[in-house]
Amino acid sequence: MYETPDDMTALQRLLDDSYATAGPHLRSVVDEDRRLDAAGVVARLRGIPMMALATVTATGEPRVGVVDGHFFRARLYFGSGRNSVRFRHVRARPAISATVFDGQSLQITVHGRAVEVEPARDPALRTFLIESHGRELWEARLKGAVWARIDPEKMFTFRNPGAGVVD
Template sequence: MYETPEELAALQRLLDASRGASTAHLKDIISGDHVLDAAALVEALAGMKVLSLATVTARGEPRVSAVDGHLIHGRWTFGTDGRAAKARHLAARPGVSAAHIDGERIGVFTHGTAVRLTPADPGWDETIAHWAAHYGTDPMTWGEDIRMYRIVPTWMVGYRGAS
């Protein structure tokens, strides 16, 4: 868990605001014990989680693909090869939606902007170190044009199944 108390508080504000601005239908589903607060969300998302990541084509058509997602400081990080269609989509249209769903146990849904990370990013070293520790190799060695991204969320909700 990388989140500072300030980051957890900011994540909680985002979760509360997102749920508050959601439809009555979503509020009916994600209510009571089904609401994941920031601390529970971060704990549940430790390690790698498969994300369904939606990008948009030049014609405005949605495309979904799977990526390895790692939550670091309350924000998803993911990588891809620069030859992937999603890399082209993100370069032109960085708006994304991402979902991690594990049956009826947990669902986390995020909308935001994918920001490409570079060595100049203050979180670069920590992000690459996290990924390298998880996979046993530096992800930047996996190909000639590996690209790393962070999703800056504008909306996020978390659901947990009945305990």
């Protein structure tokens, strides 16, 4: 776990504030027993979860693609090719949404803004990414990728204890 106590407090506040603004339908599906707290989010986002990431084209059309998610210091990160369409979208229109899910048992969705980051300028992030992927893959491919952090404005969680999620 890389999150500091301040990170955990901010994450819990984000989860609580987001839930407080949820509409009646979401609140009817995701009651208090089906929400994850900050510790639950951190536990579920270990490793490299697959994440559906939505960007927006210049004409306002949504584009969703699957990327490797990385949860570090209570924020989701992702990488892509330096000249990828995804990063052209992000650079021009940083509003973004992402969801990590496991069938009907788990869903963590974040809405926010993508901020391009440089792991070379953040030694802790760089170390985390190397530990996650291994030095060989980092040096061969990922060191040259572009990376972004999602600064969340809302985060919603759902867990379905009856669908096989073990707490």
